[in-house]
Amino acid sequence: MLVRNTHRLEKGLLMQPRRDVFAAEYIRETVDCYIGVKNGNPQYADDLQLKWSRDVLNSFFEVVKSHPIIDVEKARFLESEHSAGFKSTHDISFTPYLRKASDFSSITYEEFYKLNRQRRSVRWFLNKEVPRDLIDKAILAAIQAPSACNRQPFSFRVLDDKHLLEKAVTLPMGTKGYAHSIMTFIVVVGNLEAYFDERDRHLIYIDASLANMSLMLALETLGLSSCPINWPDIEEREVEMSKFLNLEAYERPIMCIGVGYPDPEGMVAFSEKRSLDKIRMYN
Structure with missing residues (x-):
């Protein structure tokens, strides 16, 4: 609130x-x-x-x-x-401001487009631990994504313990054949605690998806690759994941993401996208 x-x-x-x-x-x-x-x-x-x-x-x-x-x-x-004055170590004011050109990124559209072409769903990872500080860096970038009323109704549950991984990677379905290759598994969890209007029931999916795309692009800049994994809307799976992560009644899984260092010998699906004319309409 x-x-x-x-x-x-x-x-x-x-x-x-x-x-x-x-x-x-x-x-x-x-x-x-x-x-x-x-x-x-x-x-x-x-x-x-x-x-x-x-x-x-x-x-x-x-x-x-x-x-x-x-x-x-x-x-x-x-x-x-x-x-009881609130004390902070931050000197700047967290209030509306004018954007300054000096603060803008120097990344060109061409480089950004190249990064998006580079990011592909990778399913074959090296048997190499993923440093947690790199995951944290990617999440820091992800949470800059827009969120309705800045509520950020999601969290990232990061699993890198081998025993937990063995169970986690089987929960979403769709990981058969490469689940063993995933070194770090992220379950993106939506939080409905702050919502009471019918109009807001889909915001956890919209806001989390915006953040997830930024997360996956950030991982690419850190030498890591990822594979977004659909979460099936199946009650049995919902209950199983809820118990596994000890979720609250107002929390639910949104999607999963497998992360790791890409195996240079692992093939990647070409997955050509639809042409601009087929996917874009004006007015």
Whole structure:
């Protein structure tokens, strides 16, 4: 709730022209969530998303005009900050900003297209451990993907223990013949805990898929290859994976990804794609 409302506040700050008064209908809920998270969870003392919420709230109260509801919540927010200020080691403000050309990547379209052509589903991997720091780097890139209201309703369950791998690689189906070759197995798990509207029921799949593509491209830049594996919508398999990963009732598997160092002697399917004219339509 705090993440969603922080995102809503941020969108209000971005509006052109910006309204003098906005968010009155949900600012009380937002301040309640912020104070509750900050005071109720000491481990959040340097949480990046909590700092983001605090900075956005600060900016909101600085620019919004006087309003009966907003004035009360501003006083509550400031009192909370005064009584138990949130401290962070990050000096920059986590608020809307103007993009600077100096911060842009130097990657050309040609190089990016080449990377996408390079990434193919690899099923034959070397018998070589995958360093966890490389997996973490790829995930750091993946979580920069867009997510509705920045909720990021997914997690990456990374399995690299040989005994766990033996079981995990058989759960999704479709891995017969190469399962033994997978060195690291990632189960992407969707989290429906923060959703209560029917309109949001597919967001875990959309947001996770956006992140997964970035993840696989990042792996390629690190010398690793991957194979995305469909998760079958079969109740028996859902129950088995849920027990295996000890998932909560609001969590469910979305897809799996096999990762490893590609075997240079292993063949890769050509898989020619449909032509642009067959897949693109304007207006």
